[in-house]
Amino acid sequence: MNKIKLIIAREYLTRVKKTSFIVMTLLGPLLMAGLMIVPIWLATKDKDLQRIEVIDTTGLFIKMFDNTSELQFADGFRSIEKAKADLYEGDFTAILHIESVKKGSDVTMFYKKQPGISTIAKIERTIENVIRSAEMQRQFKVTKEQISDIQPNITVKPISIDAEGDEESKNVAIMTGIGFFAAILIYFFIFMYGIQIMRGVIEEKTSRIVEIIISSVKPFELMMGKILGIALVGLTQFLLWSILTGAIYSVIMSVFGVDASAMSQSADMMKEAGMPDISNPLQILSEGLESLPIFQIFISFLFYFIGGYLLYGALLAAIGSAVDSEADTQQFMMPITIPLIFSFVVAQTVVENPDGPMAFWLSLCPLTSPIIMMVRIPFGGVAAWELILSMILLILGFLGATWMAAKIYRTGILMYGKKVTYKELWKWLFYKG
Amino acid sequence: MDLLQVKRVYKSYAEHKALHNLSLHVKEQSIFGLLGPNGAGKTTLIRIINQITGPDKGEVFFQKEKLAPKHIAQIGYLPEERGLYKKMKVGEQALYLAQLKGMSKSEAKKKLKYWFEKFEIDGWWDKKIEELSKGMAQKIQFITTVLHEPKLLILDEPFSGFDPINTNLIKKEILELREKGSTIIFSTHNMESVEEICDDIALINKSKKILEGKVSEVKEAFKSNIFEIVFVGNMMAFSNALWTAFEILDKKQIENKIYVKIRATKSSDVNELLKIIISQVQVLSVNEITPSMNDIFIQKVQEVMPETLEEEADFE
Numbered sequence: 001m002n003k004i005k006l007i008i009a010r011e012y013l014t015r016v017k018k019t020s021f022i023v024m025t026l027l028g029p030l031l032m033a034g035l036m037i038v039p040i041w042l043a044t045k046d047k048d049l050q051r052i053e054v055i056d057t058t059g060l061f062i063k064m065f066d067n068t069s070e071l072q073f074a075d076g077f078r079s080i081e082k083a084k085a086d087l088y089e090g091d092f093t094a095i096l097h098i099e100s101v102k103k104g105s106d107v108t109m110f111y112k113k114q115p116g117i118s119t120i121a122k123i124e125r126t127i128e129n130v131i132r133s134a135e136m137q138r139q140f141k142v143t144k145e146q147i148s149d150i151q152p153n154i155t156v157k158p159i160s161i162d163a164e165g166d167e168e169s170k171n172v173a174i175m176t177g178i179g180f181f182a183a184i185l186i187y188f189f190i191f192m193y194g195i196q197i198m199r200g201v202i203e204e205k206t207s208r209i210v211e212i213i214i215s216s217v218k219p220f221e222l223m224m225g226k227i228l229g230i231a232l233v234g235l236t237q238f239l240l241w242s243i244l245t246g247a248i249y250s251v252i253m254s255v256f257g258v259d260a261s262a263m264s265q266s267a268d269m270m271k272e273a274g275m276p277d278i279s280n281p282l283q284i285l286s287e288g289l290e291s292l293p294i295f296q297i298f299i300s301f302l303f304y305f306i307g308g309y310l311l312y313g314a315l316l317a318a319i320g321s322a323v324d325s326e327a328d329t330q331q332f333m334m335p336i337t338i339p340l341i342f343s344f345v346v347a348q349t350v351v352e353n354p355d356g357p358m359a360f361w362l363s364l365c366p367l368t369s370p371i372i373m374m375v376r377i378p379f380g381g382v383a384a385w386e387l388i389l390s391m392i393l394l395i396l397g398f399l400g401a402t403w404m405a406a407k408i409y410r411t412g413i414l415m416y417g418k419k420v421t422y423k424e425l426w427k428w429l430f431y432k433g
Numbered sequence: 434m435d436l437l438q439v440k441r442v443y444k445s446y447a448e449h450k451a452l453h454n455l456s457l458h459v460k461e462q463s464i465f466g467l468l469g470p471n472g473a474g475k476t477t478l479i480r481i482i483n484q485i486t487g488p489d490k491g492e493v494f495f496q497k498e499k500l501a502p503k504h505i506a507q508i509g510y511l512p513e514e515r516g517l518y519k520k521m522k523v524g525e526q527a528l529y530l531a532q533l534k535g536m537s538k539s540e541a542k543k544k545l546k547y548w549f550e551k552f553e554i555d556g557w558w559d560k561k562i563e564e565l566s567k568g569m570a571q572k573i574q575f576i577t578t579v580l581h582e583p584k585l586l587i588l589d590e591p592f593s594g595f596d597p598i599n600t601n602l603i604k605k606e607i608l609e610l611r612e613k614g615s616t617i618i619f620s621t622h623n624m625e626s627v628e629e630i631c632d633d634i635a636l637i638n639k640s641k642k643i644l645e646g647k648v649s650e651v652k653e654a655f656k657s658n659i660f661e662i663v664f665v666g667n668m669m670a671f672s673n674a675l676w677t678a679f680e681i682l683d684k685k686q687i688e689n690k691i692y693v694k695i696r697a698t699k700s701s702d703v704n705e706l707l708k709i710i711i712s713q714v715q716v717l718s719v720n721e722i723t724p725s726m727n728d729i730f731i732q733k734v735q736e737v738m739p740e741t742l743e744e745e746a747d748f749e
Contacts, residue, residue, distance in 0.1 A: 006532050014521060208516035212577070215483040215510040216533040414485070416514075427447060 003217045004225045011200065011229025016236060025237055029244035037252050050115055052123075053092040055080050057099050064130050071119060087112055096123060101131050160380065176351050179375040182301050185238070186370050187344050190309050193234040194316045198329065200226050201320030201413070210413045219410040223321075224402075227313040231306065293380055300377050300387065307394045308370025311401050312336065318405035321412030322420045343368035347375045354379040364390050366397025404429060435494075436461040436585060436616040437482065442491030444477055451477040452488070453640040459585075459618060459633070464611055466631035466648070467620040468726075470734055473637045475620050476513070479587055482618070483510050495585070506535040509583035513590045513620070515574050517562045524558035527577050534581040541580065548576045552602075567594050575603060579610060586610065586617045592626065604630060624727040634726075638734050648726070655729045658697040659722040665689050666714025674710040690717065 015021055049069075053076040054061060065073035074092070076083055083095050087110065094111035107127060109115065133147045159167050201223075204210040213222055319332040343362060350359040354376045363373040363382070369390050376382050411428040412420070437459040444452040452474045459465045469475050480486045482493060484505060493500040495507070517526055524545070531541035549555050552572055562570055571594045579586060588607070592600045608630060611617060619631060627634060627648070634651060636644035644651065659682065664671065668684070668691055675681070675695070683694040697703060703719065710716065724732070 003533055006529065010529055014518075203518075206516075207519055208512070208514045209518055211485070211512040212510065212515060212517075212530065212574075213533065214485050215508070215512075216505060216530070219485075414480075431446070 004221045004228075007217065007222060007225025008229040008232065011226050012232045012236075015196070015230065015233045021233070021237070025240050026244070028237075028241045029248050032241070032245045033248040033252060036249060050094055050113060050119060051092045052094045052096050052109075053083055053090075054096045054098070055083050057097075058101055060101065060130055060134055061098055061127070065123070065126055068122075071122065084110055098127070101127075101134075175378040175380075178297065179351065179354075179378045180347065182297070182304075182374040182378075183344065183347050183371045186301075186305050186308055186374060187340065189234055189238070189305060190312045190340060190370070193230050193309060194312045196230050196233075197227055197313045198316040198320035199326065200230065201317050201409070202323065202326055202329075205321065205413050205416075206325065214413070219413060220406045223314075223317050223406060223409050227310065227317060231309055231313070234309070293377070297377055300391075301374060303391060304370040304374050304394070307391070307398055311366055311370075311394065311398045312340065314398065314401040314405040318408040318412070318425075321409040322415075322425060323412075324416060328419075339365075339367040340371070343371040347371060350375050355381040360386070364393055366394045369394055407431070434461050435459060436496060437618075438494040438497075439478070439482070440492045440494070442478070442481065442488045442493065444474075444481065444486070444488050450640045452481075455491070455637070455640070455642055457635055457642070457645070459616060461616050462611060462614055463632040464607065464617045464619055464630050466627045466634035467618055467637070468622075468624075468627065468634055468730060469637035474640045475637055476589070478637070479510070479512075479589060479618070479620065482585075482587060483508060506581065507584045508587065509534075509578040509581065509585070510587045511574060511578040511589060511591055513593070515571075517570060517573065519563040520561060522558070523560050523562060523565070523573055526562065527573060527580070530577045531580050534583075536581050544580050544582075545576070548580065552576065568596060568599055571595060572599070575606070579606070579615075582615075584614075584616060586615050587620070588617060589620045590622070591619070592621070592623060624725065624730055628726050636730065636733055643736075644729075644733050651729060652723055652726070655724045655732070656721065657724065660695055660697065660703060661718075661720045661722055662693050662695065662710075663717040663719075664691055664693075664710070664714040665717065666691070670713040671710055674713055675706065679706065694722070 049072065051072045051074070052065075054065060054073055055076050055078070056062065062075050065071075067073060073096075076095070080095070080097050083092075083097075086092075087095060093113040094109055094115060097108045097110065098106070099108070100106040109120070109123070133144065136142050136147055137144065158172060161167050204213070204222075210222075217225075315336050319329055319336070322332065323329050346358070346362060346368075350356075350362070350372055353359060359372060359376055362368040363376055363386070373382070373387070373390050377387075407429045408425055411431055418424075435458045437457070439455060439457040442452050442455045455474070455478065457478075467475050467478070477486070481488050482500070484500065484502065495504045498504075521529075527545050528538060528541050531545070532538060536544075549558070554569070554572060557565070557569070557573070562573070565573070575591065578588070586607075591603055591607070595603060604626070607617060607619075619627075621627060631648050633647050634645065635642055646654070668686075671691070671693065672681070678698050680696045680698070681693060682696055683692075685692050697706075703721075707716065707719065
């Protein structure tokens with residue numbers, strides 16, 4: 001047991017001390033913070049002001065367009081030709097020409113500054129509303145005031161009721177987000193650090209130090225030491241990343257003065273563009289989080305994060321031991337990467353139907369459960385027995401994979417210059433000690 | 434007393450028989466030569482002693498105890514195909530390997546200092562292995578093998594990769610280690626070094642032991658009773674002096690010296706012969722022609738396997 005600690009310590013320290021590890025640890029959060037901040041920063045700093053001259057030949061739209069911080073409308077009482085000729089001399093950045101309201105195609109926009117999708121969507125919606133209201137006045141003789149009284153603003157609030165009759169409201173967007181985020185983390189962790197295990201095994205094999213080491217420790221100890229040591233490297237990196245990302249994020253937020261109002265502005269834009277209302281993201285986030293089984297998510301995330309890594313790590317260690325160089329790993333990598341990539345791709349479908357049969361079966365299979373179950377859990381529809389069964393199967397899968405890997409590893413690390421086939425690997429499983 | 438006893442060991446991999454009913458005794462404080470052509474089963478045997486793999490049948494005893502994991506700390510192994518972590522520093526690496534053998538960090542540091550000074554490589558502590566030459570790396574490997582002062586040292590081709598100066602240095606160390614009480618199993622194809630340093634040998638071929646014993650006894654058993662006599666004088670007088678107990682195998686004359694090779698039979702005595710011929714001719718030298726270990730190796734291996742040596746087996 002002491003020796004396995006030594007191996008873990010070596011695997012951990014040599015990797016953590018590497019320049020590449022330090023660089024990645026520092027750069028990672030900068031990239032992540034950048035990904036979070038740049039869009040918001042762009043939204044606030046680059047005030048994309050459009051001054052639009054409205055040339056309305058129908059007379060329906062005078063003073064109908066509301067100004068916002070990005071859009072200013074002015075009614076132009078002149079011919080379209082004149083307005084077009086003036087466009088490059090004047091202050092306006094675009095001309096909205098409403099010729100007739102019978103056909104949508106008769107509304108044109110001439111611009112020198114490209115309007116965004118949300119601008120066009122807003123204009124379209126305003127025009128539609130005006131037309132609708134005009135038609136209602138004409139056909140049903142309702143007054144303008146009556147119409148403006150009817151301004152429904154509906155959001156659907158999904159509430160689940162369990163067998164005991166307890167109700168719980170849920171925010172699908174947040175559940176999806178958290179599920180995906182967890183799945184992505186697990187996916188990358190398995191890939192990045194699983195491959196490191198394989199490389200480490202190949203390195204020991206090709207440098208021929210392995211024979212010296214396994215004359216002191218059991219091959220199984222060496223393999224497990226490597227898998228666990230690299231797991232700690234990964235956990236360290238993720239921990240540092242989340243701390244640093246948080247720190248950088250808050251520093252940049254305060255330095256650049258990106259505050260909550262800016263966020264709600266960008267939320268407005270999204271609303272205009274027909275996206276879900278997130279005008280108060282913090283409130284919604286906290287409401288959404290309250291409705292989530294946070295403790296369950298956290299515990300199962302840790303479990304599937306580590307369980308999935310150990311399962312795939314053992315298989316990748318076995319591959320590393322069976323080949324002489326990384327170039328030879330291709331044929332054995334396929335069957336291991338396919339379930340991983342498959343579950344990542346299928347996660348999109350699982351989100352649509354988190355309690356469907358595909359989600360159910362894939363969240364039981366140990367090769368796919370680390371990702372699929374994590375996508376399902378935030379939705380809360382996973383029964384306790386399902387979760388326990390899936391975890392037991394993952395543990396069994398891990399034990400089985402480790403047993404198999406240990407057998408292959410033991411034979412493989414001392415085998416040189418032989419092109420190994422699947423048939424060969426199968427035979428190694430049954431060699432006696 | 435035997436330090437190591439290998440009793441009726443069998444080991445096979447799939448269709449390949451690696452060891453067949455193999456028994457050996459290695460005496461304490463001796464240097465034991467484990468010889469055999471490539472693929473004979475030497476490495477398999479060494480791996481069994483190192484507990485890297487286990488025998489299918491048979492037993493191994495270490496100081497009269499059945500070989501068990503606790504013996505690992507008392508064995509030092511220098512494999513033929515050996516390497517170190519290329520990116521790791523020399524000192525760190527040596528400490529790591531020593532700790533894996535069960536030494537404490539402080540103890541390992543102290544011993545490493547002693548050996549680094551002895552080999553005059555103090556300045557290498559913070560160098561990475563990839564910065565060293567092959568010979569330099571071999572020295573580090575030798576040190577890490579002997580550092581924990583194992584009772585049993587297994588050296589597989591320890592001289593490969595060394596220049597003659599370092600070969601002598603290592604040879605000296607091996608002999609010194611034996612004086613200090615270590616027992617050494619020495620596997621090599623270099624028969625010259627076997628004659629030089631081994632006390633006993635075993636020759637393994639095609640998974641079976643075909644020869645064993647003290648080096649001097651083996652050579653004695655293989656001597657063919659051939660003598661070369663160089664003299665000045667009359668060949669006829671020399672021939673007449675020989676009676677039927679001797680057979681002339683070869684003769685040649687260079688200037689006035691005559692070189693004759695004769696084979697003695699059991700009943701013959703070279704001393705008696707000399708007594709007679711010494712009055713007839715002027716004897717310049719008498720030499721017994723003994724076979725070298727190299728000759729014995731080739732002769733024994735080809736007896737069993739007259740066809741050309743088989744390709745190296747997978748489990749090298």
